[in-house]
Amino acid sequence: MNILVYQMDVIPGDPQANREKVGKWLEEQELHDVDLIMLPEMWTTAYTLPELDDIAEEPADSETVRFLKESAERYHVHIMGGSIAVKRDGKVFNRALVINNAGELVYHYDKMHLVPMLNEPAYLSGGEESVRVFELDGVKMGVVICYDLRFPEIIRSLALQGCKLLFIPAEWPDSRRAHWDVLSAARAVENQMYVVTCNRPGEYDGITFAGSSAFIDPWGNVLQKGSVEHEETLRQELELSNVAEVRENVPVFDSRVPSLYD
Numbered sequence: 729m730n731i732l733v734y735q736m737d738v739i740p741g742d743p744q745a746n747r748e749k750v751g752k753w754l755e756e757q758e759l760h761d762v763d764l765i766m767l768p769e770m771w772t773t774a775y776t777l778p779e780l781d782d783i784a785e786e787p788a789d790s791e792t793v794r795f796l797k798e799s800a801e802r803y804h805v806h807i808m809g810g811s812i813a814v815k816r817d818g819k820v821f822n823r824a825l826v827i828n829n830a831g832e833l834v835y836h837y838d839k840m841h842l843v844p845m846l847n848e849p850a851y852l853s854g855g856e857e858s859v860r861v862f863e864l865d866g867v868k869m870g871v872v873i874c875y876d877l878r879f880p881e882i883i884r885s886l887a888l889q890g891c892k893l894l895f896i897p898a899e900w901p902d903s904r905r906a907h908w909d910v911l912s913a914a915r916a917v918e919n920q921m922y923v924v925t926c927n928r929p930g931e932y933d934g935i936t937f938a939g940s941s942a943f944i945d946p947w948g949n950v951l952q953k954g955s956v957e958h959e960e961t962l963r964q965e966l967e968l969s970n971v972a973e974v975r976e977n978v979p980v981f982d983s984r985v986p987s988l989y990d
């Protein structure tokens with residue numbers, strides 16, 4: 729599977745400008761052999777938390793969902809659409825979107841863990857549904873968002889549902905980059921799955937973000953890593969059959985004793 733990660737610097741508070749930016753980026757890419765493209769967390773707005781109540785999109789009438797569906801169909805590419813702010817029943821959620829290459833929304837997930845360090849609970853509501861795997865080209869995959877990376881139990885839940893490839897869109901700050909690097913590799917090793925991350929670089933509201941988007945294989949090898957500071961595009965081919973090989977060599981899923989800890 730060929731994946732293109734857009735480690736995008738986000739324009740704060742301007743969904744239209746960010747859609748145009750992604751549209752232009754798509755036009756510039758060589759996409760004929762690409763299976764999936766990935767965007768970062770909150771790529772339409774950045775973390776403009778006090779403004780989200782006004783600029784979050786209604787899920788049923790979302791310009792961004794329409795844009796992603798049209799792009800997926802036009803370029804015949806799956807889109808792991810990072811996440812965007814959506815508003816439902818007066819509450820704002822941070823929602824990940826997955827669109828297949830026929831332009832259909834196949835999965836969404838509302839980030840369940842809110843970040844105290846960013847005062848998120850004052851502006852966002854946590855998702856109320858657990859994570860589920862989704863399938864693209866017959867492969868089971870999952871997505872969690874940024875801070876969720878700190879909660880191994882939800883990622884293990886995806887692994888037990890058969891997830892082979894986990895996506896983590898993020899706006900992770902540079903001040904905690906050491907955690908980002910270690911935890912994303914740890915999730916790949918402990919769950920024996922590919923982990924693909926897309927974290928924005930740049931700055932907003934006094935926070936510098938860490939970039940460092942990465943492709944990590946099920947053995948924990950970092951196949952490729954983005955820069956800390958700059959916007960960039962990362963392209964990587966993943967050999968998904970490696971998941972079965974690693975799980976056979978180190979059969980942790982067979983060794984589990986859930987009766988003692990579930």
Ligand SMILES: O=C(O)CCC(=O)C(=O)O
Binds near residue numbers: 843873907
């Ligand atoms: O967990 C962290 O250190 C960063 C989390 C975060 O920035 C986010 O979830 O947006």
